[in-house]
Amino acid sequence: MTVRQISVFLENRPAALLEFTKLLEENSIDLRALSLAEAEDFGIVRIIVDDSYKTMQVLKDAGYVCNMTKVLAVEVEDKPGALVKVLKALGDNGVNLEYTYAFLSSKKGSAFMIMRVADNDAAVKALSAAGIKTVCQDDLGALFQ
DSSP, X not given: OOEEEXXXXXXXXXXXXXXXXXXXXXXXXXXXXXXXXXXXXXXEEEEEESOHHHHHXXXXXXXXXXXXXXXXXXXXXXXTTHHHHHHHHHHHTTOOEEEEEEEOOSSTTEEEEEEEESOHHHHHHHHHHTTOEEEOHHHHGGGGO
C-alpha cells in the first residue's frame, strides 16, 4: 500500500521551480502533491504525479537528478486531532517518521498525508490496526476525479 514519490534536486536560484513546473506542464504531467525543502545551494522537490514512470523519463531527459521512492499516502479525517491518531499509531509501534506533507482531494471530509517512514510494512500494519486507511498508487488517481 505505497505510492511512488519522485524527489528532484533543483538549483536554489530564481525561476528554477518555474522551469521545473513548466516542463511538467509541457508534458501533460499532473501534480497530485508537492513539497519543497531548501538548502543554501539547492532544493529538493518531492512530488506525487499522475504518471510517475513517464515523469521520471521526462526529468532524466531534461537533465534533472531525480529518484523514485515508495512512500505512504494516509487518509485522515479532516478534523482537529486526526493527525494525532496517526502519529500515535506509528509511535506506539516504534515506526520512525522521517518526513511528511499533506494534500487535499475532492473527497469531502478527508485529508491525505504523504509519509516517509523507516519501515513501510510495519507502518501499514500499525495504521491498519488503528483503523487508519492507506491509499495505494492505483487508488490515488480516483481521488482527483
